[in-house]
Amino acid sequence: xxxxxxxxxxxxxxxxxxxxxxxxxxxxxxxxxxxxxxxxxxxxxxxxxxxxxxxxxxxxxxxxxxxxxxxxxxxxxxxxxxxxxxxxxxxxxxxxxxxxxxxxxxxxxxxxxxxxxxxxxxxxxxxxxxxxxxxxxxxxxxxxxxx
Numbered sequence: 457x458x459x460x461x462x463x464x465x466x467x468x469x470x471x472x473x474x475x476x477x478x479x480x481x482x483x484x485x486x487x488x489x490x491x492x493x494x495x496x497x498x499x500x501x502x503x504x505x506x507x508x509x510x511x512x513x514x515x516x517x518x519x520x521x522x523x524x525x526x527x528x529x530x531x532x533x534x535x536x537x538x539x540x541x542x543x544x545x546x547x548x549x550x551x552x553x554x555x556x557x558x559x560x561x562x563x564x565x566x567x568x569x570x571x572x573x574x575x576x577x578x579x580x581x582x583x584x585x586x587x588x589x590x591x592x593x594x595x596x597x598x599x600x601x602x603x
Contacts, residue, residue, distance in 0.1 A: 514545035
């Protein structure tokens with residue numbers, strides 16, 4: 457299997473990204489959140505403590521940032537401490553990607569639902585510093601002019 461085929465499998469869905477790139481199998485309720493995230497602009501996750509909210513939210517934000525070039529993703533929470541937890545989780549996921557990893561294309565089956573990823577990380581920068589380059593505020597009809 458060549459690199460392009462591997463990337464196609466990894467980026468086919470957020471669940472395959474979790475499974476093959478991040479190393480965890482989403483639970484049934486995390487899968488439900490993935491589907492809601494894919495089909496709705498706004499999604500709220502009201503789950504009990506220690507149920508995997510931070511894990512799946514960080515994974516979804518990273519997947520979205522990598523598969524939507526030029527997008528911005530905001531990480532907000534009731535406190536800076538809670539917000540940092542998500543950012544740290546994203547950073548830890550970035551360290552699981554190969555150092556020379558640069559997404560260049562997406563799965564042809566998913567091309568209609570999302571643009572081809574073209575975000576590039578300078579190879580000399582560690583993944584934890586790249587996080588700030590791929591995150592910002594998600595574009596929508598209401599906030600598309602925000603910088």
